Amino acid sequence: MSVSVTCDRVVKKYGDAIIIPDLSLNIHNGEFFTLLGPSGCGKTTLLRMMIGFNSIEGGAIKFDNRIINDMPVSKRNVGMVFQNYAIFPHMSTFNNVAFGLKNRKIPKAKIEKRVDEILKIVHIQDLRDRMPDRMSGGQQQRIALARAIVIEPDLLLMDEPLSNLDAKLRIETRDAIKNIQSNIGITTVYVTHDQEEALAVSDRIAVMKDGVIQQVGTPKDIYNRPANRFVATFIGRSNIIEAKLITKNLKRSILFQDGFIASLDTWNDEALSLPDESSILISIRPEEFIIRDTNDGFGGIVRSKTFLGPNTYYNIETSYEQVLEIIQTSDELHELKKDDPVNIDFAHHKINVFNADGSKNLLLGVDSNE
Amino acid sequence: MPMEVKICFLGSTAMNKKQRFDIWIIVSIVGLALYILFLFYPLFGILKESIINGTSRDLTTEYFKKFFSKAYYTNSLLNSLKVTSSVTLITTIVGTSLAFVMQTVKIRGRNILDIIIIVSMMSPPFIGAYSWILLLGRNGSITRFINGFTGIQYNGIYGFPGILLVASLSMMPVIYVYVSGAFRNMDISLFEASEGFGCIGIGRFLKIVIPLALPTIISSALLVFMRSLADFGTPMLIGEGYRTMPVLIFNDFMAELGGEKGFAAAMSIILMGVTLIIFLIQKYYTDKNSFTMNAYHPLEPVQSHGIRQVLAYMFCYFVVGIMILPRLVVVYTAFKNTSPSGSLFVPGFSFASFLRVFSKMGDSIRNTLVFASVAVIIIVVVGLLISYVVVRRPNRLNTALDAFSMIPFIIPGSVIGIAISISFRKPFVLTGTAGALILVYVIRRLPYMIRSISAMLRSISLSTEEAGISLGASHLKVFSQITVPILAPGIMSGSIMTWMQTTSELSASIMLYVANTRTLSISIYTEVIRGQYGNAAALATIFMIISVICLVLFFKITGKHEFNV
Numbered sequence: 001m002s003v004s005v006t007c008d009r010v011v012k013k014y015g016d017a018i019i020i021p022d023l024s025l026n027i028h029n030g031e032f033f034t035l036l037g038p039s040g041c042g043k044t045t046l047l048r049m050m051i052g053f054n055s056i057e058g059g060a061i062k063f064d065n066r067i068i069n070d071m072p073v074s075k076r077n078v079g080m081v082f083q084n085y086a087i088f089p090h091m092s093t094f095n096n097v098a099f100g101l102k103n104r105k106i107p108k109a110k111i112e113k114r115v116d117e118i119l120k121i122v123h124i125q126d127l128r129d130r131m132p133d134r135m136s137g138g139q140q141q142r143i144a145l146a147r148a149i150v151i152e153p154d155l156l157l158m159d160e161p162l163s164n165l166d167a168k169l170r171i172e173t174r175d176a177i178k179n180i181q182s183n184i185g186i187t188t189v190y191v192t193h194d195q196e197e198a199l200a201v202s203d204r205i206a207v208m209k210d211g212v213i214q215q216v217g218t219p220k221d222i223y224n225r226p227a228n229r230f231v232a233t234f235i236g237r238s239n240i241i242e243a244k245l246i247t248k249n250l251k252r253s254i255l256f257q258d259g260f261i262a263s264l265d266t267w268n269d270e271a272l273s274l275p276d277e278s279s280i281l282i283s284i285r286p287e288e289f290i291i292r293d294t295n296d297g298f299g300g301i302v303r304s305k306t307f308l309g310p311n312t313y314y315n316i317e318t319s320y321e322q323v324l325e326i327i328q329t330s331d332e333l334h335e336l337k338k339d340d341p342v343n344i345d346f347a348h349h350k351i352n353v354f355n356a357d358g359s360k361n362l363l364l365g366v367d368s369n370e
Numbered sequence: 371m372p373m374e375v376k377i378c379f380l381g382s383t384a385m386n387k388k389q390r391f392d393i394w395i396i397v398s399i400v401g402l403a404l405y406i407l408f409l410f411y412p413l414f415g416i417l418k419e420s421i422i423n424g425t426s427r428d429l430t431t432e433y434f435k436k437f438f439s440k441a442y443y444t445n446s447l448l449n450s451l452k453v454t455s456s457v458t459l460i461t462t463i464v465g466t467s468l469a470f471v472m473q474t475v476k477i478r479g480r481n482i483l484d485i486i487i488i489v490s491m492m493s494p495p496f497i498g499a500y501s502w503i504l505l506l507g508r509n510g511s512i513t514r515f516i517n518g519f520t521g522i523q524y525n526g527i528y529g530f531p532g533i534l535l536v537a538s539l540s541m542m543p544v545i546y547v548y549v550s551g552a553f554r555n556m557d558i559s560l561f562e563a564s565e566g567f568g569c570i571g572i573g574r575f576l577k578i579v580i581p582l583a584l585p586t587i588i589s590s591a592l593l594v595f596m597r598s599l600a601d602f603g604t605p606m607l608i609g610e611g612y613r614t615m616p617v618l619i620f621n622d623f624m625a626e627l628g629g630e631k632g633f634a635a636a637m638s639i640i641l642m643g644v645t646l647i648i649f650l651i652q653k654y655y656t657d658k659n660s661f662t663m664n665a666y667h668p669l670e671p672v673q674s675h676g677i678r679q680v681l682a683y684m685f686c687y688f689v690v691g692i693m694i695l696p697r698l699v700v701v702y703t704a705f706k707n708t709s710p711s712g713s714l715f716v717p718g719f720s721f722a723s724f725l726r727v728f729s730k731m732g733d734s735i736r737n738t739l740v741f742a743s744v745a746v747i748i749i750v751v752v753g754l755l756i757s758y759v760v761v762r763r764p765n766r767l768n769t770a771l772d773a774f775s776m777i778p779f780i781i782p783g784s785v786i787g788i789a790i791s792i793s794f795r796k797p798f799v800l801t802g803t804a805g806a807l808i809l810v811y812v813i814r815r816l817p818y819m820i821r822s823i824s825a826m827l828r829s830i831s832l833s834t835e836e837a838g839i840s841l842g843a844s845h846l847k848v849f850s851q852i853t854v855p856i857l858a859p860g861i862m863s864g865s866i867m868t869w870m871q872t873t874s875e876l877s878a879s880i881m882l883y884v885a886n887t888r889t890l891s892i893s894i895y896t897e898v899i900r901g902q903y904g905n906a907a908a909l910a911t912i913f914m915i916i917s918v919i920c921l922v923l924f925f926k927i928t929g930k931h932e933f934n935v
Binding site for chain 1: 831833834836837838839840841842843844847852855856858
């Protein structure tokens with residue numbers, strides 16, 4: 001039986017150091033939910049509070065409607081996959097996976113059956129009776145996953161499970177985890193600092209920084225409408241440039257430094273209430289730029305380029321202090337050369353606009369929390 | 371992401387408040403009680419004895435004044451320091467060189483050389499002293515040969531040179547084993563990199579190799595210094611008129627008449643003061659200069675040619691040859707016939723000495739096996755529990771336990787012997803029982819066991835235990851079914867090492883034994899003192915056979931020819 005998880009004004013302290021000041025979160029039943037953030041943001045701490053390895057100093061964590069703050073780890077029925085796999089080195093694959101079942105006093109025949117089933121699901125039935133010491137990281141990872149899900153936990157927690165695998169294996173295992181999770185439909189909380197991984201596996205993502213949730217949303221929402229400057233730059237890449245908010249022909253518009261004006265229709269209430277000439281930040285992803293033959297957009301000069309197979313990266317110098325990063329589909333016919341002058345525009349509906357300190361998105365479509 | 375890992379680690383210790391009052395709290399408290407009873411109480415006893423007059427029971431400083439006012443005593447301290455520093459210097463230089471040559475040059479028979487070195491380390495130093503007397507003593511075979519051949523009157527290697535030779539040979543393996551370990555942790559790329567800068571040969575050895583191994587060299591030199599300073603058997607047997615502190619303490623403490631226990635206690639305090647100062651200097655140095663190395667491609671011995679190879683072979687075989695020589699002498703003489711009084715060797719070979727020691731001193735062999743085994747069982751159980759709370763439950767109490775567990779490192783064996791002897795007469799009668807011997811074995815070897823189990827525990831990731839808990843096992847079950855089984859192979863090999871070193875304990879047990887608690891090492895010592903060389907040789911041979919069996923077992927279990935003391 002899978003559960004939903006609710007964090008209600010949760011606080012984590014170590015002595016006087018506050019790691020998580022006040023965090024609220026709803027994770028739906030059966031969902032693949034990812035906590036994403038840089039090192040030290042508190043994501044692993046929160047995960048360990050859910051399983052009970054870390055105490056909770058304030059607020060409550062609920063599984064469905066049960067508060068589990070003081071429930072011992074063994075009563076919570078939570079499975080966990082650890083960053084270093086934490087395979088018991090002195091036990092065979094079978095005994096590793098059967099360990100949790102044996103603690104539950106399940107009859108031997110039933111244990112054998114359940115373990116064999118799970119080993120088949122994670123595709124390591126061939127390793128059943130082998131010791132883990134000579135196994136690859138990927139194989140150990142599968143044992144760890146099998147061991148965590150065989151006890152049929154209410155909640156599955158994964159702490160950076162792919163960070164010790166090499167790039168190719170990471171993608172393979174990532175897809176396997178996603179498949180297995182969606183087949184057994186168990187609520188899963190996944191911790192990672194790798195944004196690409198998070199985008200690939202998650203139903204929803206919570207982006208964290210300094211113990212505070214910056215944004216919760218589907219991978220698409222978070223990528224397309226980041227709630228603030230931090231999310232825009234942490235998930236994917238973004239060029240952040242300064243501009244001014246103006247009203248032109250009764251429409252809120254953006255005035256760029258060199259006089260270029262772009263009109264948008266998707267302002268939220270906050271944007272509409274700001275006075276004219278307010279400073280704003282424009283966030284444009286490298287792939288949102290369009291190189292024009294006309295005079296639209298602002299002018300620049302190609303400073304350098306990097307060919308990366310399907311795409312080519314350009315660094316463009318403009319009147320802005322920072323060099324803009326632009327990605328174009330590689331195309332020999334329209335290839336730019338170093339020192340070429342260019343006019344760059346962007347897909348107006350794709351860009352994001354933040355207030356002066358970058359703390360809020362000024363466009364519609366951001367669901368911060370839920 | 372080290373930051374986060376650290377937070378998580380600390381976090382686990384502050385688990386649920388309910389779990390704080392678990393079995394481990396009891397372990398910590400019992401551990402503390404044991405240290406107070408068996409370490410602090412005896413040490414306090416010795417301190418008390420040293421500042422209270424033996425007859426009037428008044429507070430006094432007379433014993434310390436007596437020591438520092440007479441050249442007879444202060445010279446002994448100087449002698450001790452002189453011989454100990456010389457031994458440390460010689461063993462460090464030769465031991466390090468030997469380790470370097472053996473780790474970098476391919477030497478045939480390396481495994482056998484390794485085993486010889488380790489066996490020499492395991493056998494008590496005074497066996498060496500006794501066999502060097504047979505070789506280079508007043509009546510030694512080499513002495514007679516030299517004197518007969520050259521006509522000079524060489525009087526044998528007694529006093530300072532004798533102690534120096536015997537102690538150096540018996541302590542050198544310590545340096546060799548530790549420093550070899552450090553060399554094995556050096557990555558070959560460090561050598562290649564320095565070669566890339568044109569730094570090769572002796573320059574590379576001095577600028578790269580030695581600095582990298584220096585922390586290990588310093589700490590193993592400290593160990594040699596401590597052991598050599600506390601060594602009682604060697605100067606007692608071969609020192610003759612050359613008095614060192616442990617001999618002085620022993621004589622004053624054991625003398626039936628005229629000896630003063632208070633004075634022996636005061637000298638013990640002084641000796642402890644010296645070791646403490648040396649220890650603190652070393653600690654200050656290592657705290658400032660520590661780094662860790664990890665070799666992906668460890669240094670491997672390579673084939674060398676020409677003069678280099680010849681020199682390397684000569685050096686290794688010469689040093690190891692001198693190490694094995696006294697053991698060979700012991701085995702050889704064990705099979706020689708002796709005169710009826712037992713003090714002279716006569717022509718002809720037989721098992722007579724062996725038969726005699728089996729019939730007359732069989733109990734000391736049995737005692738050795740039993741006492742050492744009981745001690746090792748206690749050491750493993752207590753060591754395991756204390757290491758666990760120290761590593762996994764860091765709180766103030768356990769940090770204190772950790773510090774206490776290291777104290778016996780710096781207390782000379784004879785001081786421990788005296789402390790136990792004066793502290794457990796009444797109401798707990800231990801003096802004169804097997805319990806006293808087992809207790810000193812435990813006190814002296816427990817720190818090593820705690821150190822080695824703690825190191826193993828730190829290398830087991832905490833999440834392995836957390837995984838067990840998340841799968842529904844209790845803390846106790848995780849400990850017994852996950853932690854202990856993972857540690858088991860390491861504990862097993864550690865136990866064998868501990869067992870071997872326990873059997874060679876002399877300096878504390880010599881103060882505490884009575885007729886029916888004699889051990890092998892005590893019997894060897896007393897037989898040498900009584901001039902029963904045949905018996906001593908037979909006992910020492912039995913001792914070496916036991917050591918070799920242990921070593922073979924150890925290698926079988928660990929599957930490699932490396933170990934740490």
